[in-house]
Amino acid sequence: MSSALSGQHHSLVRKLNGLNGLSPADISAIEALPIRKRYLKAGTVIVAEDQLVSECCLLLTGYACRNKLAKDGRRQIISFHVAGDILDIQHLFFERADHNIQVMTDADVAFIPMVALRDLVRNNPAVATALWRDCLVDASIFREWVLNVGRRDAAGRISHMLCEFVERCVAARLSETPDMILPMTQEYIGDATGLTSVHVNRVLRQLREAGLIEGAGRTFKIADWNRLRQFADFRAGYLHLAA
Amino acid sequence: MSSALSGQHHSLVRKLNGLNGLSPADISAIEALPIRKRYLKAGTVIVAEDQLVSECCLLLTGYACRNKLAKDGRRQIISFHVAGDILDIQHLFFERADHNIQVMTDADVAFIPMVALRDLVRNNPAVATALWRDCLVDASIFREWVLNVGRRDAAGRISHMLCEFVERCVAARLSETPDMILPMTQEYIGDATGLTSVHVNRVLRQLREAGLIEGAGRTFKIADWNRLRQFADFRAGYLHLAA
DNA sequence: CGTCAAATTGACAAGGCTCAAGTGCCGTGG
DNA sequence: CCACGGCACTTGAGCCTTGTCAATTTGACG
Secondary structure: OOEEOOHHHHHHHHHHHHHOOOOHHHHHHHHOOEEEEEEEOOOOEEEOOOOEOOEEEEEEEOEEEEEEEOOOOOEEEEEEEEOOOEOOHHHHOOOEOOOEEEEOOOEEEEEEEHHHHHHHHHHOHHHHHHHHHHHHHHHHHHHHHHHHHHHOOHHHHHHHHHHHHHHHHHHOOOOOOOOOEOOOOHHHHHHHHOOOHHHHHHHHHHHHHOOOEEOOOOOOEEOOHHHHHHHHOOOHHHHOOOO | OOEEOOHHHHHHHHHHHHHOOOOHHHHHHHHOOEEEEEEEOOOOEEEOOOOEOOEEEEEEEOEEEEEEEOOOOOEEEEEEEEOOOEOOHHHHOOOEOOOEEEEOOOEEEEEEEHHHHHHHHHHOHHHHHHHHHHHHHHHHHHHHHHHHHHHOOHHHHHHHHHHHHHHHHHHOOOOOOOOOEOOOOHHHHHHHHOOOHHHHHHHHHHHHHOOOEEOOOOOOEEOOHHHHHHHHOOOHHHHOOOO
16 A cells, blocks of 8 residues: 555656756655555546645656636646656645646556655755756746637647647657657547637648648547647747756 | 845745745845846836846836747736736746746836845745745646636636736735726736737626726726626635735 | 447537727827 | 827727537447
8 A cells, every 4th residue: 555666656756857966865765755556547536626635646657637627617627747747746835726637548646645745855955946846847838828728729729739748748758759649539638728629620630631640530649740840839948848 | 236135125025924934044044135126117028038047036016927929929928916926936947938027017126146046045945935835826826827718708717817916916915905906908908818909898898887897998996896706706715825 | 239438520609809990098298 | 288199998890710509420348
């Protein structure tokens, strides 16, 4: 039920080390974190808005998203997450969740008690810096999403979102090249871009006819990375990826 | 040209103290920060996207916003800021700006060298926590804006944005009650909500006819705070205001 | 082979945009 | 003190992107 971080959990060490160089002591401290692992079915809500939260979720495999609901029940996805991502470090300081966290696919998730993370942060400044930096990258991505949803048309929104997703997957070493099969349904794409799934379907067809993406239905991927980037006006600076 | 923080700059101490209790030593360290003050005319761009940044801006008086531009030049406002707000603490870790910062009104702005802030943060963990928490509040607001722009109609977007703005002004002690005159033009409202200023004008008229706001043109304010909150589905939890 | 979720497509409606023409307010300069 | 200029506001007409509703098809999986 509870074990130390090890093996596959190098993902957290690797991620934080990429954000801010860690010492061997930092790495040991991370690996000593108490952890609870669970395998979750696609669609499971890990954290619900307004809920009191005392653990931090770490995505080990699969894909997840964060979302909020409008009064009429419509869902807005706020961000996508891939294996290795920290899903809710904000609960280091907030006791109550302001949004939902949900896995998009079957996924392995690790839960770490916030009290342990608070100790870690207090005793390991380099880890604190890495986590803080991760929060700032998240915030930068949220800003880009406000622009995306607020000021781009449907084709621009969808293509930009796909570019970001693929770029982040490549950065996370989940794929060597941008030609990976994309894991989201058209409903997820719509909820992420502020569109309906019906309209997403129409726009994806246009993108396919333009040769920017390929493959129909549930297995589609990027066909021409460079042209899609250009079409989407995708400039990756806001991701603040380490060199 | 350069002086210690004092007098009116209690705003920073007050803000950080509200985010995380500070010791007298923390307060002294903040007050000893080197600072450069400037008075800027309405519309001045303080920081431009892609620019290298070595100072942190602090808003002393007036109002400011952060924004990004789409390929076609359309502007999307990402957040509004009021006196006392820290405008770009993210440059503690990012050397290059990923968005623009602009004053909406004539404003007094303080510039603090990032190197001094990095020292402050290294030596004063409670200050670091306060600043980190501030970043997390910012991020939470960005998330709400993604929802606002993505899943609410024009009237919902505008009224929700107004509620947030007023709530934050009250929290910052800029107004006792929510009946303050709002400082933004219809173009700013449109750029913040992903609408055109023409449509903002029409929706404001509807809100006025519904008795939710009052006053035409450049001097309008909230007429019925409780009904507006309800209409906007405004729940302030995401602002994570200290009790 | 049956079932169910997701994708697909068409017809129609509507919310918001564009273009265009004013109006009103306020600071500035004569 | 008044006239002028500029910016923001206001309003209308028509269009267009996207949403809504509904029916059908496809594909995965038990």
